[in-house]
Amino acid sequence: MSPGAGPVHLAADAVSVGYPGRAVLDQVDLLASAGHRVGVVGENGAGKTTLLRVLAGDLEPFSGEVRRAGSIAVVEQELDVAPGATVGALVAEALGRSRAAAERLAAEIEGFDHERGDLAALADAIARVEHLAAWDADRRVDEALSRFGAPRDLTRPLDRLSVGQRYRVRLACRIAERADILLLDEPTNHLDASGIDYLTAQLQQWPGVVVIVTHDRRLLDDVMTAILDLDPSMDGRPVLYGATSYAAYRFAKDQALRRWRARHRAERKRAEQLAARLDASYEGLSDEWRPLKGSQKNRRATRARIHVKAADRLVQRLEEQAVEVPTPPVELAFPDLPSLPRDYSGGPLLEVRAPRVAGDGGRARLDLPGTRVDLPPCGRLLVTGPNGSGKSTFLAALAGAIPLERGARSLAPGVRVGVLGQEGAPGDRGRRHPGPGAAEGPHGPRGSGFEAYARRALDLLERGALDPEQLVPVAALGLLSEEDLERPLADLSVGQRRRFDLACALLAAPHVLLLDEPTNHLSIGLVDELTAALRGTSAAVVVATHDRRMRADLADWPELTLG
Structure with a gap:
């Protein structure tokens, strides 16, 4: 049958995937036909990218079956480039x-x-x-x-x-290809507002099946006909929500979580009460086996054993009826960041005047004559503009990571700066590196998260950019579990490594946070939590973002529009 000559569909039946000692996907079901657009969400490491690989046929499931009818096009988060x-x-x-x-x-x-x-x-x-x-x-x-x-x-x-240019080239090619089944992994990460609008229009009229892993809440509102949540539910399986808006999905999920947690608390309380009763019964039995002389020890011992058996039966019955709750996703515990350095004498914490950064061929990567940007304590700044307008270069200039061809940058004494740059592989021209005092933490090529975090802390300490009394422990942030932090960083998902980079930006308890596209690769739940934390933190914050919902949430901040 020629593609397009028959019905187009994509089906996954009870698909499970795992690695030694760790399950990634468990009993995932999905059925999508022409015109269906399914958004895949879940915490970082929940298996979203793995599911796309299974659906595309690049990874065989351990159990279950995937059926496809029609041609397939995939846009992964990372592109391996062949020489030449x-x-x-x-x-x-x-x-x-x-x-x-x-x-x-x-x-x-x-x-x-x-x-x-x-x-x-x-x-x-x-x-x-x-x-x-x-x-x-x-x-x-x-x-x-x-x-x-x-x-x-x-x-x-x-x-x-x-990295962003390569991704946009590949995305454009796949959109023009017109495959029957389109699988996209975080397609808005490297797009500006006009690019997202174009993508949205293309997806809304896509004649075939679309499955998208995304953290973009507006895209879920504008495009999706259903949302598949890979986070664990009360029965331990992923849930397909028929909700066609992010708000409806969040409401349904929050209601389910409340019921789940309430039942779990009730079950645990009953278990504790019965365990205490069982302990008391055993204690009574132990006492009765050593009765005073002349007492009816056998009769009392028999009664004690009867009480113990009854308690045992109750505990067993409770365990049979109890809800087996998987470990809930970790929640962000944003640290209480300081607003002022010690011996602060007034004035802006960070200031840049008329910055110009040289580029290729005599063309400047950034040129803001007559522009002065100063961040006071607890200051806020939202940086917007299309791709290529210089947002990342501007944040790098603020961080002191690149030299200024013209202009000046000043940092108040004792001010610590935390930087979350855009992701990039070594050698990429778009990669950003941390500047003096910055706490950016690109994941190293080897070692566990704990080891890399410790190396980062020692490096900052040697440079005088860390106060040991204010170090933020990585395990206390709720960004990664201790199990994930003990694994090699190379084994973590793209989203988990992004969480680690965010943790490194917070490591030194910075007075100033510079965040470049902070929503990239993060789960939508974490994006909600991070947005609320940025609004409430005592540190000064600069955010450069294309995320439409985050821009709306931060619309009351002062804004610098480039380009």
């Missing part, structure tokens, strides 16, 4: 099916015998071209590259592009 690969190579790969369909139709038409020709083959070739809109393929990919702000030069080497 170019933008044109990705474009050619994405449009291969459309071009092959057009060539097949041309061959059928050219060789068609009007007396004895195979009309079925010709009709199938025409249907294939119409299904893929093959005549429009080149225009579609060029439009998508432009609307996503991706490089359009087909000769550009991929390894010379930033």
Whole structure:
């Protein structure tokens, strides 16, 4: 059957995936047909990316079955770049099916015998071209590259592009490909507002199946027809919510969590009461086996044993009826950050005047003549602008991570700065590095989270950027469990590593927090908690974000718009 000639669907039946000693997915069910758009949510490490790999056929489940009907296109969070690969190579790969369909139709038409020709083959070739809109393929990919702000030069080497540029090129190619089943992993991470609007419009009219892992709450509102939550529920299995808005989903989930926790508390209370009764019965039995001389010890001992057996039966019955509750997701415990350094003498904590940062070919990466940005104690600043406008460069200038070609930066004595930069692999031109006094913590290539956090603390201490009395323990933040912190960082998911980087930004109890796209790769629950924490913290905060819901939540902050 040719793609497009039959029904399109994607089904997962009781799919389970795990690694030695750790289950990742357990009994996941999903059924989606043409026109269905399913948002996949859950805490970092819940298996969202793993589920996409299973649905795509890149990873075989330990148990269960996945069925697919139609062509599949996948956009992963991370792209492995082959040596010498170019933008044109990705474009050619994405449009291969459309071009092959057009060539097949041309061959059928050219060789068609009007007396004895195979009309079925010709009709199938025409249907294939119409299904893929093959005549429009080149225009579609060029439009998508432009609307996503991706490089359009087909000769550009991929390894010379930033992480965000590479992602936008690949996303544009997959959108133009028009696959029957589209699987996207955090597609809004590297898009600005106009790019997200274009993506939203494309997904709303997508004729096939769409499954998206996302933390973008507005995207859930605007696009999804259902939400699959991979976090554990009362019965330990993921839940498919029919809610078509984020607010409706959160309400339904919060109600379920309240019922779950209330029942769990009641069960635990009963268990404690019966355990105390059992202990008292055993204690009584021990006393009765050593009665005073002349007492009816056998009679009293028999009664004691009867009480113990009755208590044993009650405890056993309770355990049989008890709710087996999986470990709940860790909750953010944002630290009480200081607002002022010791011996503060007044004035701004951090100030930048008329910054200019040199770029390639004589073009500045950032140029803000006549602009003065100063952060007072407890100050706030929201930085917005399209991709390429210099938001990340501006935050790097604030952090002191890059030299200024013009302008000046000043930091008050004793001020500690915590930086959460955008993610990036070594060698990426878009990668940001921590500046003096910064507490950014790109995950190291080896060692556990605890070890990397300790190395980071020692490094800051040697540079005089850490007060040992105000160090923030990583395990106390609720960003990662102790089990995850004991694992090698390389084994953690992208979202878990992002949580670790956030923990490193808080390590030194900074007076100033600089956060570049802080919602990237984080779960939607954590994004809600982080937004509330940033609004209430005593530290000064600068946030650069494209996240529409976060921008709305921080709309009362002073705003600097670049570009």
